[in-house]
Amino acid sequence: MSEQDYLKDISEIKNLMNRSSRFISLSGLAGIFAGIYALIGAAIAYYLVVNSGRDYLILDGHIFKMILLDLALVALCSIVTAIFITTRKAKEDQVKIWDETTRKLLMSFLVPLITGGIYILIILNQQKYGQTGALMLIFYGLALVNASKFTIGNIKYLGYIEIALGLVCALLPGYGFWIWVLGFGVMHIIYGSFMLIKEKR
Structure with missing residues (x-):
């Protein structure tokens, strides 16, 4: 067996080990849909606030509850x-979807996400609305980066982008709504499209 054959075998073994310890069934299509849902949810939120008689995005009373419901539906x-x-993708690829790797992936993703969600609800209850968009982007980005070690793909880069947008949003709170739309809507669609093209190749 030649040295080239040895290197090929080693590469295949490394690839198998990598896939066995990582969740590989993520789909770019899911990211595209998440972005579309976020854009629809943002449009509904904008409509609700504009038609509340205000010309700026401050949430209170009935509007506040409607916005929270809107966000919950987008997430759901x-x-x-x-x-x-x-x-469906896991079945097509004939791989297990629920195993130890999936459990680790979910824990890595949900811990920072739930922590961020609770913190955001606390500050909203204190009627501090200015940094909500920034915090959502930052904690979501941290969740993606934290979970990326259990996925194959470039999801960590999406996480870095979300964190960066969150910091920009904190610096420019007056543009928080539009930066949120960029992060959760546009970036999801761009990332999902990139991953979908990569999958088809």
Whole structure:
């Protein structure tokens, strides 16, 4: 056996070990849908606030509850769609979807995400709305980066972008809504499209 054959075998073994310890069934399509849901949710939120008689994005009373419901529906639709697409893709690839790696992935993702969600609810309850968008982007980005070690792909780069946008949002709170739209809507669609093209190749 030649040295080239040895190197090829070693590369294949390394690839198998890498895939066995990482969750590989993520789909770019799920990211695209998440971005679309975020854009729809943002449009609804903008409509609600504009028609509340205010010309700036401050949430209170009935509008505040409607915005929270809107965000919850965006998150729910994104999660349900991601589970459906990921499960279908895993079956097509003939790989297990629920195993120890999946558990580690979910824990790595949910711990910073839930922590951020609770903190955001606390400051919203204190009627501090200015940094909500920034915090959502930052904690979501941290969750993606934290979970990236259990996925194959470039999801950590999306996480870095979300964190960067969150910091920009903190510096420019007056543009928080639009930066949120860019982070959760546009960036998801761009990243999902990139991953979908990569999958088809």
